Amino acid sequence: MKIKKLALGLVLGIIAAASLASSGMEGKVAPDFALRSNSGANIRLSEYRGDVVMINFWATWCGPCRQEMPLLDELYARYQRVGFNLLGVNIDDDSSRAMRMVEELGIRFPVLFDERKEVSKLYNVEAMPATILVDRAGNVRFVHHGYKPGDEEKYLDQIRALLRE
Amino acid sequence: MTKTIINLVAIATLAVSGVTVAQDAGEATSREEFRGLDQDVQNLKKQVLDLNRDLFLLEEALLFPANSQVAFFISMDVGEYFELDSVNIKIDGKEVANYLYTVREADALIRGGVHRVHMANLKTGEHELIAIFTGKGPHVRDYRRGATMSFNKGIGAKYVELEITDRVRKQQPEFVIKEWE
Amino acid sequence: MPQGRYIVRCLILCLALSVMTPLAQAAQENIGPVTIEDPHYGEVLFYFYQEDYFPAIVRLLAAQDQAQFDEHADQAELLLGGLYLSYGQHLRAAEIFERLLADGVTPDVRDRTWFFLAKIWYQRGYLDRSREALSSIENELPLNLQREALMLRAQIAIDAGEYDQAISLLQNWQGQTEWASYAKFNIGVALVRSGRVDEARTLLDDLGNLNPFNEEMTSLRDRANLALGFALLQDEQPYAAKAPLQRVRLEGPFSNKALLGVGWADAETDNYRRALVPWMELRGRDLLDSAVQESMLAVPYAMAKLNSISQAADHYLDAIEAFYEESTRIDRTIGHINSGAMFNDFFADDSLDGMGWFWQLDELPEGPEARYLFHLLASHEFQEGLKNYRDLNYLNRNLQDWQENIAVYGNMIETRLEAYASRLPYVEDALASADLDGMVSRKLEFDAKLENIEETHDWLALATQPEFDMWGDISDLENTPALQASLPEAEEARDKIKLLKGVLQWQLERDFKDRLWRVQRDLRQSGEALVATQRSRRKITETMRTEPQRLAELSARVDGLAPRIEAMQVQVALALLNQRVFLQSIAVGELQAQKQRLDIYTVQARFALAAIYDVSASFGDASQ
Numbered sequence: 026m027k028i029k030k031l032a033l034g035l036v037l038g039i040i041a042a043a044s045l046a047s048s049g050m051e052g053k054v055a056p057d058f059a060l061r062s063n064s065g066a067n068i069r070l071s072e073y074r075g076d077v078v079m080i081n082f083w084a085t086w087c088g089p090c091r092q093e094m095p096l097l098d099e100l101y102a103r104y105q106r107v108g109f110n111l112l113g114v115n116i117d118d119d120s121s122r123a124m125r126m127v128e129e130l131g132i133r134f135p136v137l138f139d140e141r142k143e144v145s146k147l148y149n150v151e152a153m154p155a156t157i158l159v160d161r162a163g164n165v166r167f168v169h170h171g172y173k174p175g176d177e178e179k180y181l182d183q184i185r186a187l188l189r190e
Numbered sequence: 191m192t193k194t195i196i197n198l199v200a201i202a203t204l205a206v207s208g209v210t211v212a213q214d215a216g217e218a219t220s221r222e223e224f225r226g227l228d229q230d231v232q233n234l235k236k237q238v239l240d241l242n243r244d245l246f247l248l249e250e251a252l253l254f255p256a257n258s259q260v261a262f263f264i265s266m267d268v269g270e271y272f273e274l275d276s277v278n279i280k281i282d283g284k285e286v287a288n289y290l291y292t293v294r295e296a297d298a299l300i301r302g303g304v305h306r307v308h309m310a311n312l313k314t315g316e317h318e319l320i321a322i323f324t325g326k327g328p329h330v331r332d333y334r335r336g337a338t339m340s341f342n343k344g345i346g347a348k349y350v351e352l353e354i355t356d357r358v359r360k361q362q363p364e365f366v367i368k369e370w371e
Numbered sequence: 372m373p374q375g376r377y378i379v380r381c382l383i384l385c386l387a388l389s390v391m392t393p394l395a396q397a398a399q400e401n402i403g404p405v406t407i408e409d410p411h412y413g414e415v416l417f418y419f420y421q422e423d424y425f426p427a428i429v430r431l432l433a434a435q436d437q438a439q440f441d442e443h444a445d446q447a448e449l450l451l452g453g454l455y456l457s458y459g460q461h462l463r464a465a466e467i468f469e470r471l472l473a474d475g476v477t478p479d480v481r482d483r484t485w486f487f488l489a490k491i492w493y494q495r496g497y498l499d500r501s502r503e504a505l506s507s508i509e510n511e512l513p514l515n516l517q518r519e520a521l522m523l524r525a526q527i528a529i530d531a532g533e534y535d536q537a538i539s540l541l542q543n544w545q546g547q548t549e550w551a552s553y554a555k556f557n558i559g560v561a562l563v564r565s566g567r568v569d570e571a572r573t574l575l576d577d578l579g580n581l582n583p584f585n586e587e588m589t590s591l592r593d594r595a596n597l598a599l600g601f602a603l604l605q606d607e608q609p610y611a612a613k614a615p616l617q618r619v620r621l622e623g624p625f626s627n628k629a630l631l632g633v634g635w636a637d638a639e640t641d642n643y644r645r646a647l648v649p650w651m652e653l654r655g656r657d658l659l660d661s662a663v664q665e666s667m668l669a670v671p672y673a674m675a676k677l678n679s680i681s682q683a684a685d686h687y688l689d690a691i692e693a694f695y696e697e698s699t700r701i702d703r704t705i706g707h708i709n710s711g712a713m714f715n716d717f718f719a720d721d722s723l724d725g726m727g728w729f730w731q732l733d734e735l736p737e738g739p740e741a742r743y744l745f746h747l748l749a750s751h752e753f754q755e756g757l758k759n760y761r762d763l764n765y766l767n768r769n770l771q772d773w774q775e776n777i778a779v780y781g782n783m784i785e786t787r788l789e790a791y792a793s794r795l796p797y798v799e800d801a802l803a804s805a806d807l808d809g810m811v812s813r814k815l816e817f818d819a820k821l822e823n824i825e826e827t828h829d830w831l832a833l834a835t836q837p838e839f840d841m842w843g844d845i846s847d848l849e850n851t852p853a854l855q856a857s858l859p860e861a862e863e864a865r866d867k868i869k870l871l872k873g874v875l876q877w878q879l880e881r882d883f884k885d886r887l888w889r890v891q892r893d894l895r896q897s898g899e900a901l902v903a904t905q906r907s908r909r910k911i912t913e914t915m916r917t918e919p920q921r922l923a924e925l926s927a928r929v930d931g932l933a934p935r936i937e938a939m940q941v942q943v944a945l946a947l948l949n950q951r952v953f954l955q956s957i958a959v960g961e962l963q964a965q966k967q968r969l970d971i972y973t974v975q976a977r978f979a980l981a982a983i984y985d986v987s988a989s990f991g992d993a994s995q
Contacts, residue, residue, distance in 0.1 A: 059289070071885070075884060304874045
């Protein structure tokens with residue numbers, strides 16, 4: 026028990042501390058990747074050129090992720106018609122846990138499985154959740170680490186700005 | 191280039207033996223006929239040579255090979271619909287590629303596209319390749335096949351084409367491997 | 372940028388459009404006409420606070436003319452009224468305020484309007500109406516206006532002789548502000564004038580003993596003491612009179628009168644010897660002062676009382692001589708003034724930039740008339756006259772500036788016309804050569820083509836030129852007859868070709884979506900540019916139609932203004948002359964008054980002298 030709590034505390038501490046870190050990716054081309062998705066199909070980032078893409082890295086053991094995801098789902102529902110795509114990248118070792126959570130929360134946007142954590146490494150993800158916004162030309166424009174209530178407003182503004190381009 | 195020279199010799203041999211067979215088969219073919227045939231064959235060979243030269247130039251333009259490199263390609267030639275899901279390649283026991291194909295990409299392959307899935311820098315000598323592909327066939331959902339081969343890396347660049355085809359066995363796609371130097 | 376067949380043509384379209392737009396913009400450049408733009412409330416206030424009433428009024432009027440104050444209309448009117456008042460235009464101000472009251476405005480505005488009206492009535496002498504206006508104020512005015520209103524009420528009471536009312540009004544005043552002290556002084560003096568000396572005494576004594584915190588208060592204290600002293604003297608209380616008189620500063624501007632008064636106080640109690648002390652001191656001072664002049668007679672008077680007859684006679688003779696010399700000097704000065712030289716000195720180093728009601732000439736410039744006209748500075752009439760003169764001068768300069776500007780504007784408009792005429796053919800050519808309609812239809816063609824490409828997933832259409840050429844080469848190779856030979860080499864070649872073609876195809880398919888999006892975006896942007904250009908073209912053709920007319924109208928307005936300016940200049944010059952004559956006459960009048968006083972004193976001296984001679988003569992007769 027104690028060790029588990031300690032580990033959890035460590036994890037939370039890391040999350041809290043790292044939420045201030047930036048990954049230095051803004052302005053660069055978003056690295057391409059392909060992952061298996063919860064619909065069975067494989068999904069590749071570069072096939073979304075021309076659209077705005079939000080990549081949201083999450084895990085089942087991350088509390089703020091759980092808070093954030095329903096709000097992101099709403100964003101997806103509202104703006105998908107006008108060229109906005111949300112890719113949720115789950116980094117759990119066991120993807121079935123992720124699937125259960127997706128069903129529980131009623132998430133509609135595609136969820137990709139990065140069990141080998143290759144993509145999260147590619148994107149210098151240090152804290153959960155991590156949200157990357159990619160513009161129509163395929164460049165990383167905004168990077169957010171962590172989530173606190175109210176952030177979704179910022180996301181909304183940024184998404185709308187990128188959609189206008 | 192080595193193979194070409196060998197083949198030229200082979201052609202000559204064949205040509206000779208072709209003539210021999212014809213003679214053995216019955217009336218001797220006239221000298222003129224032979225010369226004409228030979229000429230045709232020579233012309234053909236030249237054309238093929240030219241072709242090769244053009245191809246080589248195209249290769250340079252398209253593929254930019256470096257001498258130490260081996261390029262691996264995935265292509266498809268299937269009669270029944272087969273949706274490719276992933277390809278995994280190991281060289282000498284180490285995984286070098288694990289490519290997931292989207293629907294669009296899979297369709298491109300079916301339409302004749304060829305995917306360069308991996309480029310490797312390999313030392314000259316023998317190497318072992320293990321390739322596995324997965325996908326969905328019309329009847330079988332999780333279809334999985336693999337192929338193993340040893341290949342020799344010479345001095346120049348090398349191409350290895352892994353063709354997924356059901357030519358050999360209907361509705362059962364498998365890897366057919368071709369090599370070029 | 373990739374350069375496939377279709378894309379190349381799109382690029383040319385885009386380039387053509389981007390060249391078009393600057394041309395359009397150049398031809399569209401607008402000149403601001405010669406009107407005042409956007410005078411905010413704030414700008415008007417800006418001039419008001421710098422006491423530049425004239426430009427403030429001008430701006431306000433212009434803004435109202437252009438209907439720029441929809442919400443602030445009432446406030447603007449109020450401000451205008453206040454400005455007119457400050458500028459000295461009572462009648463105009465009154466008109467505005469009365470109109471505001473009739474219009475039904477917010478209570479805030481109404482109260483302030485009543486206040487301003489009260490001020491105007493008072494300045495025109497209608498005390499009752501002023502009072503009425505003040506009592507119409509319902510709520511509290513802003514603090515600074517409150518004080519002014521109270522002062523006004525007190526002043527009205529004083530002028531109406533209701534001293535008790537005035538006193539009680541001021542008693543509510545907390546603290547020793549200057550206004551309160553001045554009011555008290557006025558009350559005191561008024562009380563004295565109406566014979567209520569004892570009441571006056573308390574007030575003036577208070578003031579006479581106050582602790583001053585600046586020069587003005589010190590001066591007021593002196594005046595209070597002086598007033599009290601002389602009041603008591605008149606009231607035949609010479610003993611009481613001395614104390615306040617002695618409180619007057621010896622080096623102050625009122626010390627002469629005080630010295631005179633002290634002497635009289637002693638004289639009234641038959642203490643002539645003591646009286647001589649201040650009078651002798653006084654006698655040695657500047658003869659310009661009437662107190663000094665009086666002392667020249669008072670000294671021999673006292674001496675005579677002390678039986679120093681011959682000395683008295685000598686002093687009288689001195690006095691007469693001195694008075695005569697002084698009179699001559701005054702004559703000379705009058706001549707100097709009448710020649711007009713005085714005004715040149717007055718305004719020599721005056722900047723004449725500020726104007727308005729509250730300006731005052733604080734110091735006289737040096738010159739012979741300076742000593743005589745010191746009194747004039749205190750005179751309300753003279754200050755008013757000077758203000759008007761300054762204002763007229765300002766107007767004159769203002770008109771001169773406008774005359775110059777009008778010439779410049781006329782020039783500007785002409786230049787404008789020329790520039791327009793010279794640019795016109797260039798613009799017309801540009802419009803004619805830019806085949807906008809052709810571009811629009813080509814753009815629409817592109818739209819359709821691109822839609823088709825998207826629908827059919829035609830990845831080859833978006834290939835770059837090299838890629839496309841390569842595809843062609845490969846296709847040609849594919850069709851080589853040699854390839855069909857059943858030779859292993861041919862088979863190998865066939866396989867190779869298939870590989871190469873496949874690799875190229877894969878690349879093209881992969882890049883298709885990205886390229887498609889980019890071309891769509893560029894096409895959309897071209898479309899937007901086209902729309903903007905069409906809009907520009909419409910504007911240009913419109914401007915081409917209306918510009919000459921507009922410039923002609925401006926030119927006419929400018930032409931119309933020039934004679935008006937000239938006419939006004941003539942009027943102002945005339946007014947200036949009249950004002951000058953008026954001021955000169957005041958000055959001369961003042962000097963002549965002084966001369967008269969000297970004459971009177973001279974006569975008195977002669978009489979006294981004659982009396983002395985008679986006495987000594989009779990003594991002389993008697994002694995014989």
